[in-house]
Amino acid sequence: MEYRSTRGVHPRAMTRPQHRSLVVMFPGTGAQHARMAAGLHGREPVFTEAVDAVLDLLGPEGGAARADWLSDAPTEPMDADTRAAPLLFAVDYAMGRLIESWGIRVSAYLGHSMGEFAAAALAGVFRLEDAVRLLWERVRLQRTTPAGGMLAVAAAERELTGYLGDGVVVGAVNAPRHTVLSGPEGPLRAVADALAADGRTYRRLPSRTPYHSPALAPLVPATRGLLATMPLRAPRTPLFSAYTTLPLRAAEAVSPAFWAVQPTAPVLFWPTLERVLGERDRLLVEAGPMQSLTVLARGHPAVRAGRSAVVPTLPPRALGPEADLRSVRAARQEVLARSGALEAVRP
Structure with a gap:
């Protein structure tokens, strides 16, 4: 029996499927953009139900976030914490549910920052209502911390030690030459000026909060207390933690301290x-x-060599409702084909 992928392969090319284990990845803060996946709402039932379940738990705040998400003229920008945090979590979570509905067994989850939190909810570590409660408490507490942000720099971590200090730290290691610096607004602007003067390539991520830096230390004790009231469980599906680079252990999953410190800890995505x-x-x-x-995964030697493969489910930017639907449906076909679930029929 022969199979054929639906993307990047000549229509008459026939190959046998490589039965690779499926790992679902979830992006974090910085990936959000206006109307992300909005074209799926009301048209993909599983996605719609999951997004609405998240936002309904936030009451009026969730309703306002949904209205801005679906609007061409939102009242709050997407990089505001009251929009970025709940909507990115909701989209990540809902896309995870949608992929699960395709009937292919998920072998593991891998999340980046907020994405790990969404993965933990899907893996059963958090009840959805508790995850949303914790998310909103963090949003509330972030309003009391100094403004700041993050810079994505085209450089290895070791090359950036001279730019660190005054609260600016390495917030994420995304690839061998893709490092995120995070810190308070004033010092971060000074670092941006220094990077520009040195001819280094960087961009400001769309966030007003210095995630994964000491600036968010005040969130730790308050959220640890909240977490202690929640029934945390070991993941029912393996979850690779980008904070430890290892599969999440049961003891970590049920530890309030493990989850409480994540806003201040660096994301080690590439090593994971x-x-x-x-x-x-x-x-x-x-x-x-x-x-x-x-994009990051495509740069890995295992993907470049064809031993592993990567499939995006959504467009790289807002391209309209039909583009959202086309992208998701093409991704489903490709995932099913690559997993051997679809038999290709020769024209």
């Missing part, structure tokens, strides 16, 4: 991806907007 792809051949599917993790 190396572990995921080093274990076996994988089919990576990005469940979220922007295709940022897809």
Whole structure:
């Protein structure tokens, strides 16, 4: 029996499927953009139900976020915490549910920052209502911390030590030459000026909060207390943590301290991806907007060599409702084909 992928293959090319284990990846803060996945709302029932379940738990705040998400003229910008946090979580979570509905067993989850939190809810570590409660408490507390942000720099972590200090730290290691710096607004602007003067390539991420830096230390004790009231559980599906680079252990999953410190801890996405792809051949599917993790994963030797593969589910930017639908449906076909679930029929 022969099979054929639906993307990037000549219509008459026939190949046998590589039965790679499916790993679903979830992007974090910085991946959000206006009307991300909005074209699926009301048209993909599983997605719609999951997004609405998240936003309904937030009451009027969730309703306002949904209205801005679906509007061409939102009242709040997408990089505001009251929009970015709940909507990115909702889209990540809903895309995860949609992929699950395709009937292929998920072998593991891998999330980046907020994406790990969404993955934990899908894996059963958090009840959805508790995850949303914790998310909104963090949003509330972030309003009391100094303004700041993050810079994505085209450089290795070791090259940036001279730019660190005054609250600016490495917030994420995304690839061998893709490092995120995070910190308070004033010092971060000074770092941006220094990077520009030195001819380094960087961009400001769409966030007003210095995630994964000491600036968010005040969130830790308050959220640890809240987490202590929640019934945390070991994941029912393996979850690779981008904070430890390892599969989440049961003791970590049920530890309030483990989850409470995440806003201040660096995201080690690339070392974690190396572990995921080093274990076996994988089919990576990005469940979220922007295709940022897809771009990173395509640079990994295992993907470049064809041993593993990566499939985005959403367009890289807002291209309209029909583009959202086309992208998701093409991704479904490709995932099913690559997993051997679809038999190609020769024309």
